[in-house]
Amino acid sequence: MQGRNKVKSYHRLSEELSEAVQKNPYTICDLLSDPKPKRFINMIKGDIPYISAPWVKKLEKIEEAFGEWFESQGGRKIKMINVFNEMVACKNRAPWASWSGKGYRGVTRSTAKVSKYDFTEEVKKIGKNEWLVAKGTYKSRYEAQSWSDEWKTAEYFSDSNMSDIENPIGVIFEVNLKRSDTLLSPDVIKEISIYGKGVNNREREVIRVGNAPLPVTIYVNVSSIEGIIVFNSSTRTMGNKAKMYVYNRAVSLLGVKGADAFAKTKIFKQLVKDFT
Numbered sequence: 001m002q003g004r005n006k007v008k009s010y011h012r013l014s015e016e017l018s019e020a021v022q023k024n025p026y027t028i029c030d031l032l033s034d035p036k037p038k039r040f041i042n043m044i045k046g047d048i049p050y051i052s053a054p055w056v057k058k059l060e061k062i063e064e065a066f067g068e069w070f071e072s073q074g075g076r077k078i079k080m081i082n083v084f085n086e087m088v089a090c091k092n093r094a095p096w097a098s099w100s101g102k103g104y105r106g107v108t109r110s111t112a113k114v115s116k117y118d119f120t121e122e123v124k125k126i127g128k129n130e131w132l133v134a135k136g137t138y139k140s141r142y143e144a145q146s147w148s149d150e151w152k153t154a155e156y157f158s159d160s161n162m163s164d165i166e167n168p169i170g171v172i173f174e175v176n177l178k179r180s181d182t183l184l185s186p187d188v189i190k191e192i193s194i195y196g197k198g199v200n201n202r203e204r205e206v207i208r209v210g211n212a213p214l215p216v217t218i219y220v221n222v223s224s225i226e227g228i229i230v231f232n233s234s235t236r237t238m239g240n241k242a243k244m245y246v247y248n249r250a251v252s253l254l255g256v257k258g259a260d261a262f263a264k265t266k267i268f269k270q271l272v273k274d275f276t
Contacts, residue, residue: 022051022053025053025055025056026055027055027058028058028059028062028086028087028090029087029090029091029092029093031043032087032090032093032094032097033090033092033093033094033097034094035094036094036096037094037096037097037188037191040097040188041188041191041192043059043062043063044062044063044066044192045192046063048060048063061083062083062087065080065083065084066080066192068080069207070193070194070195071194080144081142081143081144081209084144084183084207084209085143085209087183087209088180088181088182088183088209093179095185096184096185096187096188097183097184097185097188098179098180098182098183098184098185099149099177099179099182099184099185099186099206100176100177100178100179100182101149101176101177102149102174102175102176102177103147103148103149103174103175103176103177103206103208104147104148104149104150104151104153104154104172104173104174105138105145105146105147105148105154105157105172105173105175106148106153106154106155106156106157106158106159106160106170106171106172106173107157107158107171107172107173108158108159108160108164108165108168108169108170108171109165109168109169109171110165110166110167110168110169111167111169111228111253111254114169114171114220114253114254114258115253115254115255115258116255117134117136117218117220117254117258118134118135118136118257119132119133119134119220119254119255119257119258119260119261120133120134120135120261121257121260121261121264122261123222123261123264123265124219126151126219127151127152127155129155129221129222129223130222130223130265130266130267131172131219131220131221131222132219132220132222132225132254132258132261132262132265133217133218133219133220133261134217134218134219134220134258135215135216135217135218136215136216136218137213137214137215137216138173138175138213138214138215138216139211139213139214140211141211142211143209143210143211144183144207144208144209144210145207145208145211146205146206146207147175147177147205147206147207147208148186148203148204148205148206149186149204149206150186150204151172153203153204153205154172154173155170155172158170158171158172158221159221167228167232167253168224169220169221169224169225169228169253170220170221170223170224171218171219171220171221172218172219172221173216173217173218173219174216174217174218174219175214175215175216175217176214177206177208181208181209181210182206182207182208182209183207183208183209184206184207185206186204186205186206189204189205189206189207190203190204190205193205220254220258222262222265222267222268223267225250225253225254225262225267226267226271228253229246229249229250229253229271230271232249233249233275236274236275237275237276238275238276239276240276242272242273242275242276243272245275246268246271246272246275247259247262247263247268250262250263250268
């Protein structure tokens with residue numbers, strides 16, 4: 001008899017809690033306006049009321065959208081865009097729900113695309129690598145993209161998927177991102193992404209929502225250029241013609257302005273010695 005009373009008490013409590021939740025619905029905009037991201041993070045991890053209600057269904061779609069975003073690439077992310085647009089449109093978003101600052105995006109590009117860049121002839125040493133600097137405009141095919149607030153994350157991606165492109169060159173785009181165009185801070189995304197934790201999973205991501213053209217600084221990996229020249233050269237003994245040979249190969253890959261910048265690098269000088 002005592003056991004039955006406990007069961008009845010449990011069901012009564014569950015019904016009361018369910019009724020209380022239904023009487024106090026909340027939206028994604030409510031969560032994004034919280035001073036701290038705890039409720040939002042918990043929601044993405046599955047802490048959603050187990051009741052049948054339209055407002056709960058909307059929260060479930062948001063949870064699903066983020067799960068798919070971190071697992072998908074390119075065009076497969078399109079169906080999440082509507083969800084992200086709704087979130088960016090929320091008024092009074094807390095500081096953690098957006099981000100501003102220099103964003104970096106690492107990609108792999110063909111020599112055909114890189115040769116069209118407007119090179120400044122400036123060379124920068126960042127980390128262990130030399131980079132040619134160019135100016136341009138970034139226009140994405142997709143209405144949301146993954147950026148990072150860390151250079152090293154972008155550099156990792158610039159060196160990935162090299163086999164998908166003939167004569168690939170690692171490139172990093174640098175833009176100034178605004179809070180009105182971004183969704184969540186890197187610290188929050190690190191909490192909800194499967195790639196944010198662990199020894200080998202420390203990506204820091206910023207989601208930019210929108211594909212309006214942005215002025216961009218472009219960094220072109222000099223080591224990628226070196227690799228292409230070496231790989232496509234049948235001979236390595238040029239004597240006093242070595243300097244012109246390496247330069248002309250660079251012109252064929254980067255255009256004249258790009259080759260002029262490449263000629264200022266330590267890698268160019270070493271290549272000339274190797275081909276002499």
